[in-house]
Structures are given as C-alpha cells and as structure tokens.
Amino acid sequence: MDVQTWTYIIVGINFPIYIGIAIWSKAGSTGEFYVAGGGVHPLANGMATAADWMSAASFISMAGLISFMGYDGAVYLMGWTGGYVLLALLLAPYLRKFGKFTVPDFIGDRYYSNLARTVAVVCALFVSFTYVSGQMRGVGVVFSRFLEVEINTGIFIGMGIVFFYAVMGGMKGITYTQVAQYCVLIFAFMVPVFFISIQLTGQFLPQLGFGAQLSDSGNYLLDHLDGLHEQLGFTAYTDGSKSMQDVFFITAALMIGTAGLPHVIVRFFTVPRVKDARLSAGYALVFIAILYTTAPALAAFARTNLIHTVSDKSYQDMPEWFTKWEHTGLIQFEDKNQDGTIQYVANPEQNELIIDRDIMVLANPEIAQLPNWVIALVAAGGLAAALSTAAGLLLVISTAVSHDLIKKQINPTISEKGELMVARTAAAFAVVVAGYFGINPPDFVAAVVALAFGLAAASFFPAIVLGIFYSRMNKEGAITGMVVGLISMLLYILKFKFGFLGGGGPEDWWFGISPEGFGTVAMIINFVVAMVVSRVTPPPPPHIKEMIANIRRP
Numbered sequence: 001m002d003v004q005t006w007t008y009i010i011v012g013i014n015f016p017i018y019i020g021i022a023i024w025s026k027a028g029s030t031g032e033f034y035v036a037g038g039g040v041h042p043l044a045n046g047m048a049t050a051a052d053w054m055s056a057a058s059f060i061s062m063a064g065l066i067s068f069m070g071y072d073g074a075v076y077l078m079g080w081t082g083g084y085v086l087l088a089l090l091l092a093p094y095l096r097k098f099g100k101f102t103v104p105d106f107i108g109d110r111y112y113s114n115l116a117r118t119v120a121v122v123c124a125l126f127v128s129f130t131y132v133s134g135q136m137r138g139v140g141v142v143f144s145r146f147l148e149v150e151i152n153t154g155i156f157i158g159m160g161i162v163f164f165y166a167v168m169g170g171m172k173g174i175t176y177t178q179v180a181q182y183c184v185l186i187f188a189f190m191v192p193v194f195f196i197s198i199q200l201t202g203q204f205l206p207q208l209g210f211g212a213q214l215s216d217s218g219n220y221l222l223d224h225l226d227g228l229h230e231q232l233g234f235t236a237y238t239d240g241s242k243s244m245q246d247v248f249f250i251t252a253a254l255m256i257g258t259a260g261l262p263h264v265i266v267r268f269f270t271v272p273r274v275k276d277a278r279l280s281a282g283y284a285l286v287f288i289a290i291l292y293t294t295a296p297a298l299a300a301f302a303r304t305n306l307i308h309t310v311s312d313k314s315y316q317d318m319p320e321w322f323t324k325w326e327h328t329g330l331i332q333f334e335d336k337n338q339d340g341t342i343q344y345v346a347n348p349e350q351n352e353l354i355i356d357r358d359i360m361v362l363a364n365p366e367i368a369q370l371p372n373w374v375i376a377l378v379a380a381g382g383l384a385a386a387l388s389t390a391a392g393l394l395l396v397i398s399t400a401v402s403h404d405l406i407k408k409q410i411n412p413t414i415s416e417k418g419e420l421m422v423a424r425t426a427a428a429f430a431v432v433v434a435g436y437f438g439i440n441p442p443d444f445v446a447a448v449v450a451l452a453f454g455l456a457a458a459s460f461f462p463a464i465v466l467g468i469f470y471s472r473m474n475k476e477g478a479i480t481g482m483v484v485g486l487i488s489m490l491l492y493i494l495k496f497k498f499g500f501l502g503g504g505g506p507e508d509w510w511f512g513i514s515p516e517g518f519g520t521v522a523m524i525i526n527f528v529v530a531m532v533v534s535r536v537t538p539p540p541p542p543h544i545k546e547m548i549a550n551i552r553r554p
Contacts, residue, residue: 010376011376044176058385059138060382082251083259091265110544112544122486129397133438139158148324159431192377248520401426485522
C-alpha cells in the first residue's frame with residue numbers, strides 16, 4: 001500500500017480512539033473539566049504530562065532545528081529538558097499543595113488581588129495563544145503532506161478534532177486522551193530512528209549510533225557530517241555560530257519558561273496528593289527523556305541522508321518524496337544557473353534549495369527509504385504530539401476565562417452548570433483563534449514556541465517563585481513585575497520579529513541577545529522591579545504569610 005493509504009488507516013484508527021476516550025470521560029462538573037476531579041493516577045498523569053509537554057515543537061521541529069543548526073540547536077535540548085527538572089523540583093509540589101485550579105488562581109489568592117488575577121489571566125492568554133499557534137501549524141504541515149491537502153485545510157481538520165475532545169471532555173477527557181497520544185507519539189518517534197541507526201551505523205540504539213562509525217566508510221558519523229557541512233560552505237555541524245551569551249540566554253529562557261507554562265503546571269493539580277505530584281513529575285521525566293535523548297541522533301541521521309540525497313544531484317532524478325514535499329511548498333527548488341542540478345550550498349546567492357526545517361522528522365523515513373507504514377506512523381505521531389499540547393493549551397485559555405475571569409471576578413454567583421457552559425464556549429472560541437494563528441504563524445513551529453516560553457519566563461515565573469519562597473512579596477510588587485516583564489518581552493518581539501518600532505536585524509539586538517533569549521532579560525527585569533516595589537510598599541497581611549508558610553511546610 002502507498003503512504004497515503006497507510007496514513008488514512010493509522011490516523012483513521014487513532015482519531016476514533018481519541019474521540020471515544022473524550023466521550024467516555026466527558027466532564028460532568030467544573031472540577032472534572034478543570035482538573036479531572038483531582039483523581040488521576042500518578043503514572044497516567046506522568047504520561048499525560050509528557051504528551052502535554054512534548055508538543056509539535058518537540059516531535060516535529062526540535063530535531064529539525066538541531067539537524068540544520070547543529071551545535072546551536074542544543075539550546076532547545078538543554079532548555080526544555082532542564083526546564084522540566086526545574087518545574088518538577090521547584091514549583092509542582094508547592095502548587096499542588098496550594099490545591100486550586102489554575103496559575104491565575106494561585107496568583108490571585110497569593111497576592112490577595114483581583115487585579116493580580118486579571119494580569120495573570122492576560123499573561124496566560126498571551127502565552128497560550130502564542131504556543132498553540134505553533135501546534136496548529138504542526139497539524140497543518142502533517143496533513144498537507146500525508147493527506148495531500150492544503151496546510152490550511154489540515155489546520156481546519158485539526159481544529160475540528162481538538163474542538164470535540166477538548167470542549168466535551170475538559171481536563172478529564174484531555175488527560176486520558178493524552179495517555180493514548182503519548183503511546184502513539186513515542187512509538188512513532190522511536191521506530192524509524194531504530195531502523196535508520198541500524199542502516200547507517202549497525203547500532204540498534206540511536207544514542208549509541210550517534211557516536212558510532214558509519215557502516216559504509218568507517219568514519220565517525222559526526223566527523224563525516226562536519227566534512228559534508230564544510231564542503232557546502234556551512235559551519236561545521238559540531239561548531240556553533242551563536243555567541244555564548246546568546247546560547248546562555250536562550251537556554252535560560254527556555255528553562256525558566258518551561259517552569260512557568262500554565263498548561264504544564266495545571267497537570268499537577270489533577271493528582272490526589274502532593275506525594276503524587278512529585279511521583280508523576282518523576283514518571284514524566286522518564287517518559288520525556290526517551291524522546292529527548294534520541295532527538296540529537298535523529299537530527300544527525302536525517303541531515304546526513306538529506307545532504308547525500310540532494311547535493312549536486314539532478315533535479316530530474318529526485319525521489320518521489322522530494323516531489324511530494326515540493327507540492328506542499330515546504331521544499332522549494334529554483335534552478336538559478338539553468339543546469340538542472342541542485343546546488344545546495346551555504347551561499348544564498350548560489351543556493352537553489354530552500355527546505356523548511358519543520359519537515360525533517362516527517363520526511364526522515366522517506367529520505368531513508370523506510371517502509372510506507374513507518375512513514376505513516378510518523379505522521380500519526382506528529383498529529384498526536386501537536387493535538388495533545390493544543391488541547392492542554394486550549395483548556396488553560398478556557399479556564400482562565402470561565403474560572404478566573406467570570407467565576408472569580410465578574411459573576412461570583414454563577415451556577416456550576418453555567419460556569420461549565422462558559423468554559424466550553426471559551427474553549428470553542430479559543431479553537432477558532434488558535435486556527436487563525438496556525439494559518440498565519442509568525443515563524444516556524446519551534447521558534448513560535450520559543451517565544452511562548454520567553455513570555456512565560458517574563459511574566460509567570462518570578463511571580464510564582466517569589467510567591468512561594470519570599471513571604472515579603474506583596475501584590476504591588478507582583479503586579480508591577482508581571483506587567484513590566486510582559487511588556488518588555490512583547491516590545492522586543494514586536495520590534496525584532498514583526499518589524500514594528502523600527503524593526504532591525506541581528507546586528508541591532510540588544511546586548512546581542514536574540515528574541516528567543518530575551519525572555520531571560522525580561523524575567524530579570526520582572527524580578528528586580530517586583531522586589532524593589534515590594535520593599536517600598538506595605539507588606540502582605542498576616543493570613544497570606546501563614547498561607548505561604550503552610551504551602552512550604554512538608
């Protein structure tokens with residue numbers, strides 16, 4: 001059978017399972033809609049957390065970034081993995097002991113202020129909408145290639161699926177759907193890498209193949225890849241082009257942003273006890289490590305096979321996969337010298353091939369000529385990764401509106417049935433907005449997600465950390481810090497990503513820090529402003545100090 005038929009079969013099996021789980025676990029109360037009733041087993045929550053956290057950026061785009069950026073792409077590995085450890089150790093148990101539904105709930109109660117709650121809601125919406133646009137874009141990329149539809153059509157299909165199980169099931173439906181999606185995505189990610197590692201190096205484990213010798217030449221894989229890069233004029237694969245300070249700031253922004261992501265934090269409210277929050281964090285780290293320790297090997301394998309396939313080869317002799325991806329617009333060939341040969345080089349004036357980084361994981365099995373069912377399996381895994389995270393983000397948006405805005409501030413007397421209806425309506429609206437951003441994304445998937453992490457670092461993280469560990473922090477300091485941090489990050493993004501405020505290129509970056517890394521600077525600004533303001537304004541009332549002491553008490 002061809003790839004498209006296999007894709008219809010595998011995706012056609014998965015989607016009814018997701019929808020069936022949503023129907024089976026339909027939320028009947030706000031507690032079930034927001035935090036799955038607080039009764040999820042730690043192992044299931046660990047798998048759901050891993051699926052929630054490993055988005056389209058992790059599955060589709062991260063290895064593609066590393067594949068093209070080489071050493072520079074390591075910031076994504078270090079930042080996202082380290083960030084999860086930071087979250088698990090520093091925040092999750094304390095927030096679970098606090099025992100509320102959402103991050104804005106914590107900030108509103110900790111800082112005894114509806115204004116603080118509203119600012120947190122705004123921050124949650126900014127972060128979530130930025131992040132979810134990358135997920136919907138990932139869905140569109142998968143559908144456009146493997147179901148041979150337009151990217152925008154693929155996004156509409158993804159919107160329909162997410163709408164069904166996020167709106168119906170809430171956190172309860174999403175949790176058990178994410179367990180199934182983790183199984184699909186990790187199986188789909190690992191199977192082709194096992195195949196390709198054996199093909200290239202004879203090693204079954206890709207982690208060993210990454211540092212092994214190539215079967216056909218005896219050269220080490222990374223040495224061979226360095227040589228290929230240098231021949232084409234690129235920086236050696238194992239050398240970096242970013243400044244050390246930019247690497248540091250991007251890594252820090254990704255780490256701190258991970259620890260401030262509301263859709264990941266809320267997962268720790270779904271387990272019965274604080275002990276279970278710690279346990280599920282440990283399980284999730286193991287499940288995440290399986291993919292993250294494999295991604296560098298996949299990136300190197302894919303890059304090697306790609307260069308061997310396209311460099312200095314006749315366009316007429318390109319395999320079928322090349323033509324298929326060309327139809328999606330994600331590979332573009334322009335024969336500048338009219339000789340019919342593909343010139344893939346670093347020099348932009350001579351280079352004739354443009355490749356979207358987001359296709360590398362999805363195209364990797366085709367480039368390596370693996371069986372069609374493996375190619376279709378990867379497509380299903382990419383969809384599972386994107387849809388699982390999109391659902392979690394949409395729930396954050398829905399909860400921020402229905403619980404933190406309507407229930408807590410505008411209409412405290414609203415009935416539970418009414419609140420549930422508002423939550424579902426907000427989720428439906430969020431799906432539509434997410435689809436729009438997926439159709440009109442500001443950048444490729446992982447870069448969009450990196451900006452979301454920067455926004456989370458600039459806004460949430462200082463308020464949460466200071467709220468737990470600094471009893472003198474008051475509402476004035478927290479509100480001012482969040483507002484200044486978020487505005488700083490937004491202004492930097494608008495200037496250097498969207499060309500507003502005069503725009504500018506890398507040579508104009510402040511202190512040489514890229515937009516993806518500026519979240520660290522904005523976070524430092526947040527910390528400084530918050531602590532200074534808190535010191536010159538009245539301390540929090542005694543009952544708040546007692547609440548913080550109780551949260552920190554073992």
